[in-house]
Amino acid sequence: MYEEEPVYEPPPLSFEGRWIDVNLTTQSLTAYEGDAAVNTFIVSTGTWEHPTVTGQFAVYVKYASADMSGPGYYLPNVPYVMYFYEGYGLHGTYWHNNFGVPMSHGCVNLQTDDAGWLFDWAAVGTTVNVHY
Template sequence: MFRYVLAIVAGLAIVPFQTAIAGATTLMAQVDLSRQEMVVTHRGQVKYRWKVSTGRGSYRTPTGSYSPKWLSKYHKSRKYNNAPMPYAIFFRGGYAVHGTNEISRLGRPASHGCVRLDPKNAATLFSLVEREGFNNTRIIITQ
């Protein structure tokens, strides 16, 4: 699962460090639409269980397995009146996992298709994605 690589640090020393082999998933965010819950697994250990809000009515959250495509820490929706989308992790077109200021609606469908989290939880996930990298992160959304 991991390999050791020798790296030259500041041109002076050679030190080993661990790097994930290409394609190894070290971070998984699994969203269960029926339970309105996200389970975050990091390096094989369940680290967090958070309430989410996903697509309501005809606004469906896409199911499937995705890698993050891009990040935006202070994103605002161009489509929905500049609605704040802090710590946005875009995974398919305009769909993202992001923080919301409508915390009281977490635990039930309320979005236009995105996966909403408490902003503190979104910040935690955002930081993990930055650290682990897009290729080592999977966002899995199931019914």
């Protein structure tokens, strides 16, 4: 008799307070208060060459505006920047309007108005859950 291997199902996420969920598969970000979704946005995350990190992090610093640079790019005055892991952040984007498609060097790009809403809503310490 053949027995199937048990399939591991991770427990459902349960965060208290405000938290942010970034779904890399659907290119979407949802802001939650407890188990209730309060807002959802279409985003652009990292490309296969520059993937967005996955895991559970926390916003560690917020800037109303910041310069960003890396190999081959310099972006002055990026609006509503919230870093959650090393140089990875959530922020507004003025250099493209192709949301829903991976476009970044690993950050989570939001439309500027959406990033402003999120910036005002989230605090330093807010959990950021990034997954496929």
